[in-house]
Amino acid sequence: MGTLVSFHAHPDDESIGTAGTLAKAAALGHRVVLVFATRGELGEPVPGVLADGEQLSVRRSAECFASAKELGVARVEFLGYVDSGMMGEASNDAPYCFWQAPVEHAAKRLALICEEEEADVLTTYDDNGGYGHPDHIQVHRVGARAGERAGVPVVAQNTTNRDWLIRGMKGLQKERGSEIEIPEIPDDGSFGKPESEITHRVEAVEYAETKRASMRAHASQMGPEHFMLTMPEPVFAMGLGTEFYIVDSPPNPATAPELWTEVFEPLR
Secondary structure, eight states, rough: OOOOEEEETTTHHHHTTTTHHHHHHHTTTTTTEESSSSOOOTTOTTTTTTTOOOOOOHHHHHHHHHHHHHTOOOOOEEEEOBBOTTTTTTTGOOBBBGGSOOOOHHHHHHHHHHHHHHOOOOEEEEETTTOHHHHHHHHHHHHHHHHHHHSSSSEEEEEEEHHHHHHHHHHHHHHHHHGGGGOOOSSSSSSBGGGGGGGGEEEEEGGGGHHHHHHHHHHTSTTTOOOHHOOOOOHHHHHHEEEEEOSSOOOOTTTHHHHHHHHEEEOO
């Protein structure tokens, strides 16, 4: 049994980007640990979902544990920083937000968990944080340093395969026409990475419904009408059933952790 530590900026990030990976690793008998930098204090709640006086951070923390149960996660931890908000907002300057955290200090907190767990794989985000959110960029920086400090064999940067996503959506639109609502995908480098930069994938189509259950657990952020929750099953499985990663220094297959070889595969 190996251990996968998955590091995220906010509650629900694990559902969108890595839930298939986490569910697959857990189903294969590996230990899965979720770590969140913040409790998503500045997220925008679904209208009417919070009770009078209910704090969003408390609700989102509870949702993390509900999501973890769906995915088979063994441990959930929070590093204790505060949500920084979207890039360019005044909240980016708060001294206690994650964006302002000294990388070395935050990495020490994450590295301690990785050392306790003897992590074989640590998942983070790509260098743009997927779409430029400051906390996501900080996950990349802190995760890279924590992996070094703790000697984690593999640090895998979760990302969106922009070329693959655009191809798939164009194909769906051609096949189904107006039946499929397709969000606009920017092609200016602000979202995801080109396929040429991506090194590995996780095929998790069989865990697509588990991934969707993880999303539903985050009800304060994803209401029943959220486009990812209303996708037809085959469309959801096609679009979100494969997860992509960038690994700068892949391990030697002969000595790689079993978790790595069982769950991840080279893109080419």
